[in-house]
Amino acid sequence: MAEDDRESWLAGLQVRSPAPVRTATLWAVLATGLLSMLLLGDGLALNLLLVAIPAALAAYFAGRAAGRRTRAWTLVWGVGGLGLLIVPALRDADWPSFLAVVTAIALGSLALHGGRTWPAVLLGPIGVFNSLVAGPAWGWRGLRERFGGARRSVGAGLRALAVSAVLLLVFGALFAGADAAFADLLGDLVPDASVSGGPWHAVLLVFGLVGALAAAHTAAAPVQWDRVEVPEGRPRGRFEWALPLIVLAVLFAAFNAVQLAVLFGGYDAVLKNTGQTYAQYARQGFWQLLLVTLLTLLVIVFALRWAPRDDAGDRKLVRGVLGTLCGLALVVVASAVRRMDMYVEAYGLTRLRVSVVAVELWLGLVIVLIMAAGVWGARWLPRAVAASAAAGVLAFGLLSPDGLIAERNVQRYEDTGKFDLDYARDLSADAVPALDRLKEPLRSCALRPIAYDLEATDAPWYATSWGEARARDILHDRPPAKDPDWSACSRVADDLMYR
Incomplete structure (x- = not known):
């Protein structure tokens, strides 16, 4: 791509400058920073959700100030992102919590940017990372414009905060000394803000402020990823396009026929002929079938890119061939899950095994969504795939993988x-x-x-x-x-x- 073309492509994604920071946004950003400083230093659980709520409010206020309307999919992404943060509050295991947090960030990016195309779904987080620099600068400009000529008001506000803090400390200490039960309650509710952890608390304060400002800036001036145009592939002739896929579908059908014969005829004859044990047969088959599922999705993507699309007959051919291939692929998914179930019966359940089964099931759901898109149109497909991934991560965390592993074993x-x-x-x-x-x-x-x-x-x-x-x-x-x-x-x- 030439340099001029690259610059024009980036310019097409730029939006107008964000509206000035409003007071509600600033208060929400400040609340995020303070809660980050006070709550995040001891680990991640419910505190992560408590910090995310004012950050979401900061983005909401900034978006409203920029004239953005709250659409249905924005609510889906926003509520879904906050819902995923329930997983760290419920589960002690780090790995489902990490997966939930990463997915929550991705959904938050979708809520901030909007968009319905594949580039919008896949590239959204880049805009949030760009705002990590632009957001604090935007917030600082807003502070200077708002309080630059009102030092008296700022001083009055600081004095009010100082007096409030002194009153809380004095009377809180007196009440704690008067009643041991109240002292215990106060100790449980009030976060630790000791001087020894001062540098770490300062880092967390900056982290909260910068993160909230980045989210608010993105909501006020989102990158229009829907403007990214992915060129369509050159359509092929019917014979050139359909023959490889039909051959592949015949191979799938032959494999699935063997699987059904083994299922109804029992595994003893197969094991006797192959010389494998029950566990070896299951383990060897699963990983190959998982790779088959992934490659099938890749084949479908390229097939759609090069599909003939001149008339209604071409569209019927595409739907028929790819629909058949998708249906046969679902049988492969079922066979892979059955193979893993056999392996678990022999060796028990582990984190790797439960994870890859979850991925295989999600890939099967994606195939079902592709089949539905062939009937009702594909306009909704990118967002549906993203929503299914987020729902899968949430369900994975709520099911408690470590608890499920222990229960099964x-x-x-x-x-x-x-x-x-x-x-x-x-x-x-x-x-x-x-x-x-x-x-x-x-x-x-x-x-x-x-x-x-x-x-x-x-x-x-x-x-x-x-x-x-x-x-x-x-x-x-x-x-x-x-x-x-x-x-x-x-x-x-x-x-x-x-x-």
Whole structure:
């Protein structure tokens, strides 16, 4: 692309300068910074949602000042992004929480920018990162314009804040000294703002202010990613386009026929002929079928790009061939999930296994959405795919993967006597309710490392997840052995692994 073409392309995405910062936006930004400073230093749980709410309000006020209307999809993205932040408040495990936070940022970007095309869905976060520099400068200009000639008003406001702080400290200290219960309540509710953590608190304050200003600036002056035009591919002739896809569909049909025959005829004959074990057959098949699903989606994307589109007959051909391929691909998805279920029966459930099954199921849903787009049009498809991904991440976090892993493995132990004790020790506090069902000494062997981790942390209420709080209650009522015999635990682990 030539330099002049690149500059004109970028200029086409630029929008007018944002409206001046309003007072409501400034107060929301200040609230975000203060809550970040006070709440985020002890870990992430409910505090992340408490910080995100005023940041969302800052973006809302800035968007309203710029004349933007709140549309239905904006509400979907905004509420969905805030809803995803419930996952860290509920789950102690870091990996679903991290996934939920990243997805919440992506949905927040969609809410700020809007847009309905694939470039808008995929490139939205770039505009937010650009506002990390432009947002603070925009906020500073607004402050200077608003308070540059009103030093007396600023001074009066600062004096009022100082007097309020002094009154709270004096009377709060007196009430705390008068009643121990009130002192405990005050200690639980008031965040720690000790001088020793001053530099870290300052970093969190800046983080909150810059993040809220970036969100507000993006809402006031979003990048119009819908203006990005993706050129259509050159349409091919019917024979050139359809023949490879029909051959591929025949191959899919043959594979699916074999899978149905194995399903109804049983696996014993297949295992006898291949010389594989039950677990080897399942493990080998799953990863190949997962790759088949991914490649099928890639083939569909390129097929749509080069599809013939001269008349109604071409459109019927495209819908028929790709619809058949999508239907056969769904059978492959079902076969892959069944293979993983077989593997889990043999070796138990792990984080990797539950994650890839979730991805496979989501890919199957994307194929269903593509089939629906072939019937009702594809205008809504980019946003539907993004919404399905966010809903999948939210459901993944709400289902508690670590709890599900522990539940499945404990059930497998009760059925077969096999249990991976070393893996259970590395699970988070979300697994405690399921592991609590184990019999001694296996229960103490599995729960003691988790109990050690919980004893080593004493986070305040706003940085404690519900999963961690529930685990503490269970371990308080039925504490594991203080000093379990770790050599005995190792022997138990070896016996259970190779039973």
